[in-house]
Amino acid sequence: MTSSDERTFVGAFPIIPKQERAQQKRSALLESGRSLFIEKGYEQTTTKDIASHAGVATGTFYRYFSDKRQLLLSLLEDKLDKLMPPEPNWMHQNPEQLLASLLENYTKSLETMGIHRVLPELLPKDRELSMILLEARRKMHTRILSSLQQAKKAGLTWKDLDLDTVTWAIMIMVENSPEKTEHSGRQLDFLEMAKVICRLVFPPDIIRNLADIEGNKHAGAEDK
Amino acid sequence: MTSSDERTFVGAFPIIPKQERAQQKRSALLESGRSLFIEKGYEQTTTKDIASHAGVATGTFYRYFSDKRQLLLSLLEDKLDKLMPPEPNWMHQNPEQLLASLLENYTKSLETMGIHRVLPELLPKDRELSMILLEARRKMHTRILSSLQQAKKAGLTWKDLDLDTVTWAIMIMVENSPEKTEHSGRQLDFLEMAKVICRLVFPPDIIRNLADIEGNKHAGAEDK
Amino acid sequence: MTSSDERTFVGAFPIIPKQERAQQKRSALLESGRSLFIEKGYEQTTTKDIASHAGVATGTFYRYFSDKRQLLLSLLEDKLDKLMPPEPNWMHQNPEQLLASLLENYTKSLETMGIHRVLPELLPKDRELSMILLEARRKMHTRILSSLQQAKKAGLTWKDLDLDTVTWAIMIMVENSPEKTEHSGRQLDFLEMAKVICRLVFPPDIIRNLADIEGNKHAGAEDK
Amino acid sequence: MTSSDERTFVGAFPIIPKQERAQQKRSALLESGRSLFIEKGYEQTTTKDIASHAGVATGTFYRYFSDKRQLLLSLLEDKLDKLMPPEPNWMHQNPEQLLASLLENYTKSLETMGIHRVLPELLPKDRELSMILLEARRKMHTRILSSLQQAKKAGLTWKDLDLDTVTWAIMIMVENSPEKTEHSGRQLDFLEMAKVICRLVFPPDIIRNLADIEGNKHAGAEDK
DNA sequence: TATGAATGAGTTTTCATTCAT
DNA sequence: AATGAATGAAAACTCATTCAT
Missing domain, CATH: 1.10.10.60 (Homeodomain-like)
Structure with missing residues (x-):
C-alpha cells in the first residue's frame, strides 16, 4: 500500500x-x-x-x-451453474463410464465448494435461499428427466419404471455422493454408484449393447 | 378440568x-x-x-x-428405535408391495416426528448428536445389507452390483422419501419408489417369480 | 390450647x-x-x-x-441481644481473666450464630439492616465506653489514651476474634487477646494490683 | 473532540x-x-x-x-501492592507520629480504592479471590510481625504480650480504620489510633525516650 | 396449612452491524 | 477505502415469589 x-x-x-x-x-x-x-x-x-x-x-x-447472508448467496451464485451437468448423450458412450465420470466431476466440484454442507442449516430460515436451491434442483431434475425421456423414446430404458421417480433417485444419489465417497476408496465407488444408477435406467442387456457399440467405435478408431 | x-x-x-x-x-x-x-x-x-x-x-x-438441546435429544430418544424397520423376508411376499408398505410406514413415522429436518443443522456442531445418529444409521445399514446378502445367497439379486452401494442407495432413498412424497400424490409414490428400489436389488424376472409364488399361495389359500 | x-x-x-x-x-x-x-x-x-x-x-x-430478607432479620433479632455483654466490674476480678472469659463467651455465641459472616454482604444493599446493626454496635460501644469511663474515674486506666478510640479498638478486636481463634489454639488465644486488650486500658501495675487484691480475696476466703 | x-x-x-x-x-x-x-x-x-x-x-x-469478576480482580491487582506499608524504623522517629502518618496514608489509599467494602461479600464464594487476599494479608502480617520482633530484640517492647496477637490487633485496627475515621474528625483520629497501637507495642517510657532522641536530633539539626 | 409447579422479571453474554476516525 | 471500537437487540438461564390444588 x-x-x-x-x-x-x-x-x-x-x-x-x-x-x-x-x-x-x-x-x-x-x-x-x-x-x-x-x-x-x-x-x-x-x-x-x-x-x-x-x-x-x-x-x-x-x-x-451487505451482510453475512449475502456472502453465502454470492457463494452459491458463483457455483450453482457449474454444478449443472452437461446433457449426457447415452448413445455415444458406455453409460456406466460416462456416468461414473460425471459423478466424479460433480462430486469433486461439490466437494470443492463444500457449501452443500451449510445449506441444510439455512433452508428452514431463509425462504429466498430455499427458492434458489429449489429452482436449481428443478432445473437439474428437468434436465435429467428430459435426458431419460429421450432414452426412453429410443427404447433404451426399463419400461415399467416411473421416470420421474427414477430421476428423483438419481438426484438424491448424486447429491449424497460426497457423503458416501468421503469414507472410502474413491474411483471404485464412483463406478459402483454409476452402475447402480444405470441399473435404474437401462436394462443390463441394453447397457451391454451400448457398451459394445462404443467398444466397436473405439476398436474402429484404433484400427485406423 | x-x-x-x-x-x-x-x-x-x-x-x-x-x-x-x-x-x-x-x-x-x-x-x-x-x-x-x-x-x-x-x-x-x-x-x-x-x-x-x-x-x-x-x-x-x-x-x-435442562436446555433446548436436551429437549431435542429427548425427541430423538423417543423415536429413534421406532424407525428401525423389521427384517424383511423377501421370499414370502411380493417384494415391491412389501417394500412399498415398509416405505410408507417409515416415511409416516419420520414425517410424524419430523425431526429429520432439524438434524442436518445440528450435526456439524454437536458431536454427541452426530454419534447417536451415525450409530442409528450404521445399525440400519447393517440390517439392510445383511438382508440383501441373504437374498444374494438365495440367488435372488443382481450379480454385478455392489451390495454395499445398493444398501447405501436404498438408505438415502428411504431417508429422503418424505421430501419426495411431500409434494405429490401419496400411495402411488410409495409403490413407484418401491419398484425403483426393487430394481436395484432384484432382476425383474425374479420379482415376477416371487410375485407369482406369492400369488399362487394366495390363490391356493383362496381355493380352500 | x-x-x-x-x-x-x-x-x-x-x-x-x-x-x-x-x-x-x-x-x-x-x-x-x-x-x-x-x-x-x-x-x-x-x-x-x-x-x-x-x-x-x-x-x-x-x-x-415474608421473604428471604425477613428470615435474616429474624435471625438477627433473636440473637443480637444475647451478644450484649454484661457490664463488667473491673474491681472485683482479675481483669485479664474476666476479659478472657467474656471474650470466649462472646466469640462462642457469635460463632454459634455465625451470621456475622453474612452481614458484610448485605450491609451495602440493605439500609434497614445497616441501621439495626449500627444501633446494636452503638449500644455496645456505649456500654463499653461507660465501663471504661468508670474505670478511668477510679484512676485505673491510662491517662493519655482516648477512651473512645480504645473502645473502638476493643470492639473491633472482639468482633474479629472469631476469625483469629478459628485458625489456632483456643483457650490460650483468648487470654492473649485479653491481655492485649487490657494493656489498652490498664497500665500493667494497676493490673497487678487488681490481680493481687483479687488473689488476696480468694486467699482470705480460703483461709476461712 | x-x-x-x-x-x-x-x-x-x-x-x-x-x-x-x-x-x-x-x-x-x-x-x-x-x-x-x-x-x-x-x-x-x-x-x-x-x-x-x-x-x-x-x-x-x-x-x-471478560466479566464482572475480572473487573474486580483488575481493581485489586492494581492496588494491592500499594497497600503494603514500608518497613517502619522505630528508632528514627517518634513512633506515634510515624504510625499516625502510616495509618493516614494507608487509610487514604484504602479509602480511595474503596474495594475493601466489597470484599467481604465475595470471599465466601470466590476461592481464588480469597486466596489472593489471604496471601496479601499474610505478607502484611509477616512484615508487621518481623518489625515488632526487631523492636523486641532491641528491648523496646512489652515483654509480656504475645507479638503475634499484637500483630493481629494492629492489622485489624488498620484494616478497620477507614470505618472509624469515616464518621469523625480526621487528623486527630489517626493520632489517637496511633497512640493506641503504640501502647500495644511500646511501654510509655520507651516511647518517651524514642521521642526525646528524635526531638534532640531535630534540635541538633536546628542548631546548625 | 402445605405443597411444589408455574411465573416472568432480570441478569449475563454474544455478535451482526454501524460509525467515527 | 479501511479500520476496529462501539452499539444494543436478543438469547439462555435463574430464582424470588405466587397460586391452584
Missing part, C-alpha cells in the same frame, strides 16, 4: 488497479466465508471470524457484502 | 394425578419444540418460543428440560 | 399442638437459613435451598417469613 | 492515540465498577449498570473485561 509510490519509481510496473485489489479482497472474504462455514457451520461463524481470516477488518466485510 | 364434575358422578375416577399433568406439560413442550424446530429450525427457535407455544412460562421450560 | 379438649379424649398421649409444630417448622427454617447463609453466602442461598434443607416445600417458607 | 481544531493551531499535539482512548474507557469502566460496587455492592451491580455509568454500551464492557 505504501509501496504504490515506489512503484512509480520502478517505472515499468503498473499500479495494481484498485478494482483488482478490491476483487482480491472480495475473493478472500468469499473463500474465508466458505471454509469457515464448512468448518464450523453458518451460525457458528461470525463476520469477525470471516474478516480476520481474510486478513481484513470487521468493517471492511460490509464494504463488500 | 371440565370433567371434574362428571367424575363425582362417575365416582370411580380420582383427581387427575399431578404426575399426569406434569407429563402433559412435558409432552406439550416436546411437541411445541418439535413443531417449532421443523417450522423455523433449531437455532431460530428460542426456549421462550417453545414455552409460550406450549402455553407455559419461560421458567417452566427449565423445569422439564 | 384448642386441643386441650381433644386430649382428654385421646387420653394420655398429648397431640403436639399445632402452634408448636408451626414453631418447630419456623425454627427449622431459621436454622437452615442460618447454616446455608454461612455456608454459601446470602445471595447464593435460594429460598428453595432453605426450604428443602428444612424439609418443607418452597411455598411453606412464605408462610413463616 | 472539540479540541481537534485547537490542536491544528497548537500544532505540536498529535491526535489522541487510539490506545489512550481505549485506556480512558477501560479506566472509566474500572472506576464505574469501583464506585458502583461500593455504592450498591457487587451482586447488586450489573454489568449493564457499570457500562452505562461509564457512558458506554453493554457490549463495550466485554471488550475490556
